[in-house]
Amino acid sequence: MLHVENLKKQYTAFDGRPGGGVLGASFTLREGELFTLLGPSGCGKTTTLRAVAGLETPDTGRIAIGGQEMFNSQSGVNVALYDRNIGMVFQSYAIWPHMTVFENAAYPLRVSRGRKHSEREIETKVMRTLELVGLNAYAKRPAPQLSGGQQQRLALARALTREPRLLLLDEPLSNLDAQLREQMRVELKRLQQETGVTAVYVTHDQAEALAISDRIAVMNEGRIVQLGMPKEIYSRPASEFVANFIGRTNLLRGTLTRNAAAETISPVATDMGELLCLFPNAAAAQSKVALVIRPEHIAIRKVNSVEERDPNTNRLAGHVIREIYLGEMVEYLVQAGANEIIVRTLSGAAAKGDAVTLTFAAEHTVALATV
Numbered sequence: 378m379l380h381v382e383n384l385k386k387q388y389t390a391f392d393g394r395p396g397g398g399v400l401g402a403s404f405t406l407r408e409g410e411l412f413t414l415l416g417p418s419g420c421g422k423t424t425t426l427r428a429v430a431g432l433e434t435p436d437t438g439r440i441a442i443g444g445q446e447m448f449n450s451q452s453g454v455n456v457a458l459y460d461r462n463i464g465m466v467f468q469s470y471a472i473w474p475h476m477t478v479f480e481n482a483a484y485p486l487r488v489s490r491g492r493k494h495s496e497r498e499i500e501t502k503v504m505r506t507l508e509l510v511g512l513n514a515y516a517k518r519p520a521p522q523l524s525g526g527q528q529q530r531l532a533l534a535r536a537l538t539r540e541p542r543l544l545l546l547d548e549p550l551s552n553l554d555a556q557l558r559e560q561m562r563v564e565l566k567r568l569q570q571e572t573g574v575t576a577v578y579v580t581h582d583q584a585e586a587l588a589i590s591d592r593i594a595v596m597n598e599g600r601i602v603q604l605g606m607p608k609e610i611y612s613r614p615a616s617e618f619v620a621n622f623i624g625r626t627n628l629l630r631g632t633l634t635r636n637a638a639a640e641t642i643s644p645v646a647t648d649m650g651e652l653l654c655l656f657p658n659a660a661a662a663q664s665k666v667a668l669v670i671r672p673e674h675i676a677i678r679k680v681n682s683v684e685e686r687d688p689n690t691n692r693l694a695g696h697v698i699r700e701i702y703l704g705e706m707v708e709y710l711v712q713a714g715a716n717e718i719i720v721r722t723l724s725g726a727a728a729k730g731d732a733v734t735l736t737f738a739a740e741h742t743v744a745l746a747t748v
């Protein structure tokens with residue numbers, strides 16, 4: 378549905394040197410997919426979207442939508458933005474304050490350069506999209522008299538009225554408070570599934586990305602550093618950057634004691650003794666590795682309490698130096714040797730000062746080769 382190949386758009390910094398932008402991104406979207414570009418501020422997410430929309434002319438690369446070439450730096454193809462049939466919701470959503478809700482949503486149809494729409498057609502299409510976003514009862518209201526969440530939904534409705542083949546969403550929920558964001562996130566996913574529209578979603582919020590995406594491309598400094606399903610990205614991060622960016626995590630250092638084949642469990646020497654680790658990729662003996670252990674995969678119990686022994690479980694001794702109540706969970710900070718380890722559990726199994734044993738499965742101790 379959307380094919381982006383070796384997209385490059387580098388800005389010039391104010392001192393004349395090469396600046397930020399996108400430095401070579403490639404990805405392909407299936408029809409009906411919700412695909413997310415996730416990464417820290419300035420990594421090139423908006424630049425990528427603007428290039429796809431035709432608001433920005435790339436330096437090099439190729440962009441095709443539904444098999445039709447929109448941009449090709451080699452052959453010189455560059456389809457104008459209004460001929461790309463794309464719906465877009467911008468980072469700072471803008472509804473037109475001098476128009477009613479209805480007129481805001483109708484605007485793209487009125488200015489459409491293609492086929493002219495009759496008033497009846499416009500009425501039908503607009504009311505259908507307003508109903509989709511739950512604003513049909515507000516059609517006659519001046520747009521500024523909507524709440525933040527309603528304005529957000531209106532911006533979405535406006536992007537959908539022309540039934541675009543591709544929807545581009547640049548941090549569409551960033552202006553909303555935390556609770557409304559979570560609510561709208563579910564709404565948005567439902568809308569996207571109901572309309573079947575293919576969408577590129579941009580966010581720097583990892584929780585949002587994990588919750589709504591079919592696939593995620595994690596970006597850093599103008600490049601895609603990992604592309605996969607939310608679960609893969611979370612449980613098998615390809616690098617320390619991805620591991621740190623996607624959720625809270627523990628990172629330990631170690632040295633591989635013998636060769637490890639891909640998808641096997643092998644021992645790694647650390648300053649706290651040997652730990653059994655899962656190697657998503659093959660690695661050679663003596664190589665340095667970083668171990669990723671998610672806080673919720675670690676069990677904590679007071680020393681001397683009964684436990685089952687499992688040969689594929691790692692054990693560390695330590696003591697609790699901090700306990701934070703998070704409502705639905707408790708987070709502990711445990712001093713184990715020279716390391717401070719974060720543990721998250723559902724119930725308060727220990728208290729500050731307690732001597733504890735931490736256990737975590739080898740399969741949840743993911744080893745990454747370090748460079």
Ligand SMILES: Nc1ncnc2c1ncn2[C@@H]1O[C@H](COP(=O)(O)OP(=O)(O)OP(=O)(O)O)[C@@H](O)[C@H]1O
Nearest residue numbers: 388389396397398417418419420421422423424581
């Ligand atoms: N018009 C411009 N001129 C010069 N540099 C620019 C321009 N637009 C963006 N940049 C730079 O390009 C890089 C990528 O910008 P971009 O807007 O794509 O980031 P982003 O990932 O969308 O970030 P955010 O999450 O903050 O919106 C940044 O370093 C930015 O400063």
Ligand SMILES: [Mg+2]
Nearest residue numbers: 422423424468
């Ligand atoms: Mg941006």
